[in-house]
Amino acid sequence: MIPGVEALLWGVAALMITAVLAVTLSRRSTATGLIYLITLAVCGFLLGIALWCLVLRPTDVTSTTLPVGLPWIGAHFRLDALSAFFLVVVNLGGALSSLYGLGYGRHESAPHRVLPFFPAFLAGMNLVVMADDAFTFLLSWEFMSLASWALVIAHHREPANTRAGYIYLVMASFGTLALLLAFGLLAGPAGNYTFEVMRASSPPAPLIATIVLILMLLGAGSKAGLVPLHVWLPLAHPAAPSHVSALMSGVMTKVAVYGFIRVLFDLLGPPTWWSSVVVLVLGSATAVLGILYALMESDLKRLLAYSTIENIGIIFVSLGLALAFQANGMGWPAALALTAALFHALNHSFFKSLLFFGAGAVLSATGERNMEKLGGLIHRMPVTSFVFLVGCVAISALPPFNGFASEWLIFQAILLSPDLPQWGLKVLVPAAGGMLALSAALVAACFVKAFGITFLGRPRSEAVDRAHEVDRYSLTAMAALAALCLLAGILPGFVIDGLSPVTQALIGGRMPTQISQPWLSIVPIAESRSSYNGxxxxxxxxxxxxxxxxxxxxxxxxxxxxxxxxxxxFPDMPPDAQYTATSFAQPIRRVFGTFAFRAKETVKMTPPGDISPARLDVETHDVIWEALYDPITGWLEYATLKLNRLQFLTIRRYLTLVFGSLVTLLLVVALWL
Amino acid sequence: MKGLTFDIAHLLAGGLVLISFMMLYQDRLFALINVFALHALVLALSVGWQAYIQNAHHLYVTAAIALLFKAIVIPIGLHRIILRLGIHRDIETAVGIGPTMLAGIGLVTLSMVLMLRVTATADALAREDLAFALSIILLGLLVMVTRRNAVSQVVGFMSLENGLVLAATGAKGMPLVVEISVAFSILIAFIVVGVFLFRIRERFDSVDVRALDDHRGERR
Structure with a gap:
């Protein structure tokens, strides 16, 4: 039998069964090890099949229909190169999270709140990537959202977590609504919701295509964390247990990217050039704002979550470039940009999982997420700090690690923009490139801060002073990811060639074969223009x-x-006198903070004779929250207060309401026909 | 013969609409129940005529059920309830008669315009029948909306059901099961509402539904 989508579905079924098993077992002490061991095995199995399909049979497309879901329609599943690639991302992250969970999960205070949802979350992500009709896609998407929501509020006694869960739930429902409408438009009046029919049907009218693009940006963008829909992400990702944070940040955002790619490149038909403008602008704004937020942050896990937003921005810029090139019929530049986007998605899943694992290790060793209370961990947790450093270097896009390889490819694509015929794009793409360069520099600063304040210097609190290295499972998972970061960085040619069937299927072009290049260099365009050898x-x-x-x-x-x-x-320096995370970020806050955060510094000098210390107060605002979300919540509150009166009508008035709405609907029908 | 059968069916259905209008301006409960009995009687005639012209014998059963229960048993039962409650002297309308009649005319116009346009391809008899049935349903709802008393709301509801039965019998080939279920639903509604009335009465000393609202602690 050729392993294909059926075998993958069996794996997903195994994950679902594991979730049920976890419900029954979760109160026992052995449950943690057992469940994570099973998910590790199943994810490894799924990863193996996905890799096998992607590498050995890249052009094969297998599909199947299960008799579940809507009656007479069933649930369609399909495995092509794009799905296989994202299955690799999902299951690699899932397997390593399970491995990490084997050690980290032992510190869990409420395992029965985490164990059942962890396999369910993995199953949901796998199903989204394999879905081949809109109904299955949305159902799996919502299943994934709800499972991750349950994980976010696993520690629900902390008020910040319940708020994070609430905001996440609202944003996730909003995103699913947008996706629902987008698929409704794609299905058209005939109402056929299988992707196969959408793919084969003629491209929709420009107006419909625009609305679908906007809805996809809202739906997939809210899950991925595009500014200004990112607000839930820095709250929800850190609230979950660390290995789940790694999955949410490293993998679930990629599933959202998958949804965007599937619709924009596969189902919607040929793009228009200005649709790429929207994606480019949003992507570059997301990149810069995300990393600026991260720089201001002194909570380690929130910093990582904001950095995820930045990386999503980079991926979307690259996708926008691919759209721009494809709209102008430039096959291989589009393939280059799409390859760069997918490669960066893969890389981000590596180093972001690694960094979240590291943050989790720090958290379990010290009980502390606030960087202002950490410090000096390099002597106490040498292995963790080494692999965390590898992650920091990789995410800062320094060679020879993988972050450099993918961002370099993106810049190669940006350098091709003068060939684009539209002047708007000729001007905009280099500007987006400038934003990316700025954000890359800020990322480096941000991770110098993250590593330096957390691991270097002297401990800033007593708990940190007593910290010890974490268990072997966690270290193995982190070391594996660090090795992957290095491998993907020094041998990018293999990854690029592995991605070529994806671009071939989506845009009909591919990058030149890389592994035949001498010395394993990568040459995206031509030897005379540029090459890189990690x-x-x-x-x-x-x-x-x-x-x-x-x-x-x-x-x-x-x-x-x-x-x-x-x-x-000074003769005796307390650890408090060290350089802090806030002081590290101060110069950047001075430069960008006034417009990005409306930051205000006030120095309060004491009057002469008073011996209390002078104070420096910094006030920052979340401009997006205040300008966009506060008014919306205000209107909603007003409207609900007004509509609340509907709850307290008399029986006769309720009857009148029913009657009135019936007559109105009949009137609409009468006037419409 | 075709012309005559059509005219008689038309006459009976139209008569039902007319009687629905009569219900709108009855401000005494006994009068309202009497008009409802008339409504049910005409319905029985109409269904019987349909049974005759469609040569569908099972419709005679429906007609008999309508005649027996709706024209005789339920009105007598409601009479008794009203007497036992001692509310036969109450006068109740929530909205003035003039506006109510105008609203009724508007509703009938709406249903005519709508139904005649929607069912352009259907058989003429069925078209007219459906238009009248929709008018009766809307007028029944209007009765329910414009009354405060629980008894008259029940009557409005049952005249609405009459409209449904008319629609069901006007269409050829509707199986008997449906009509029996409709008749039984009314019977059950009647029983439930009867019990409900006495429960309100026991507790609040009134069948005015305002008492329920007051009980929930609301003002209007």
Whole structure:
């Protein structure tokens, strides 16, 4: 039997059964290990099949129909190259999260709130990627949302978590509504909801296509975290247990990206050039704002969540570029941009999971998420800090790691923009490139802060002082991700070639084959324009660093010397006097904060004779929340207060309401026909 | 013969609409129940005529049920209830008679315009029948809306059901099961509402539904 969509569905069924099993077992002490072991095995199985399909049979499309769901329609599932790629992302993240959960889950205070939903969440994400009709897609999407919502409010006794869960639920419902409307428009008046028919039907009218684009940006964008729909993400992702945060940030946002790609590149038909403008503008705004928020943040997990927003921005810029090139019939530049987007999605799932695992390790070792209370962990958790450093370097897009490879590809695509015929795009794309460059620099600053404040210096609280290295399962999961970050960085050619069937199927073009290049270089366009060799960079860095170390140790002393730190002349420096996360971000807050956050600094000097210290107060505003969400909640509150009177009518008035609405509907029919 | 059968069916259905109008301006409960009995009688005639012209014998059963229960048993039962409650002297209308009649005319116009346009391809008899039936349903709702007393709301509801039966019998080939279920639903509604009336009466000393609203602690 050729393993295809059926085998994958069996895996999903196994995950569902595991969820049920977890409900019955979850109060036992052995349940944690058992459940995560099963999910690890099942995700590994699914990953194996997806990789097998993507690498060995990339052009095969298998599909099946299950007799569940809507009567006489059933649930359609399909596996093509795009699904297979995203299945790899989902199940790789799922497998490593399960491995991490084997260790991290033991610290869980309420395992019965986490264990049943974890496999269900994984099953939901797998189903979304395989769905082949709108009904199944939406059902799986909502299932995924609800399972992750349950995980977000797993620790519901903290008031911040219930608020996060509430906002997440509202935004998720809104997003699903937008998707529902988008699929309704795609299905057209004939109302055939299978993707196969949507794909085959003639492209919709420009107005319909525009509305579908906007609805997809709202629906998929709210799940992925596009500004200004990102508000739930930095609240909800950190609220979940860390391995779930890793899944939500690293994997679920990619499922949203999958939905966007599936509709825009596969179902909607050929794009128009200005649709790419919308995506480019939103993507670059998301990238810059996301990382600015992250810089202002001193909660480690929230910082990572904001950084996810930034990476989604990068992916959407790249998708916008692909749309722009495709609209102008430029096959291989579109393939380059789409490959870059998918590659970055894969990379982000690696290093964001790694960083969330690291944050979880710090959290379980110290009980602290606030960076202002951490510090000095490099001596207490050496392995964690090393792999966290790898994640920071990778996300900051420094060679030889994977972040550099994918962002470099995106910039290669941006450099092709002068070939675009539209002047609007000729101007806009370099501007978006500038925004990306800015955000890349800010990311580096942000992760210098994240690593430096958390792991370097001296401990800022007692709990941190007593921290110990975490268990082996967690370390193995993190080390595996760090190795993947390095491998994808030094051998990007294999990934790019693995993605070529996806671009071939979606836009009919592909990048040149990379593994046949000498020395494993990647050459996206032509040797004369640009090429990059991660392996060579890695070898060079390793050799030069080894030589430097050798020279230093050969000609200088081997002795480790500890001396007193210079403390500006103060004799006894408390750990509080160290550089803090807020002070690290201060210069950037001064530069960007006035317009992005309406930041205001007030210095309150004490009057002469008063011996209390002077105060520096910083006031920042979440401009998007205040300008967009506060008015909406205000109107809603007003409207509900007004409509609340409907709850207290007399029986006769209720009858009158029913009567009135019946007559109105009849009138509408009478006037319409 | 075709012309005559059509005219008689038309006459009876139209008569039902006319009697529905009569219900609108009855401000005494006994008068309202009498008019309802008349309504049910004409319905029985109409259904009987349909049975004759469609040569559908099972419709005679429906006609008999309508005659027996709606024209005789239920009006007598309601008479007794009213006497036992001692509300036969009450005068109740929530909305003035003039506006009510005008609204009724508007509703009939609406249903005519709508039905004649929607069912352009259907058989002429069925078309007229459906238009009248919709008018009767809307007028029944109007009765329910314009009354405060629970008894007259029940009567309005039952005249609405008469409209449904008219629609069901006007269409050829409707199985008997449906009509029996409709008749039984009315019977059950009648019993339930009867019990309900006495419960309100026991508790609030009135069958005015305002008492229920007052009980919920509301003002108007």
């Amino acid at each position: 392996l060579l960079v890695f070898v060079f860095i390793t050799i030069s660093a080894s030589i430097a170390v050798y020279v230093i140790h050969r000609f200088a002393s081997h002795e480790l010397r500890r001396g007193p730190a210079w403390g500006c002349g």
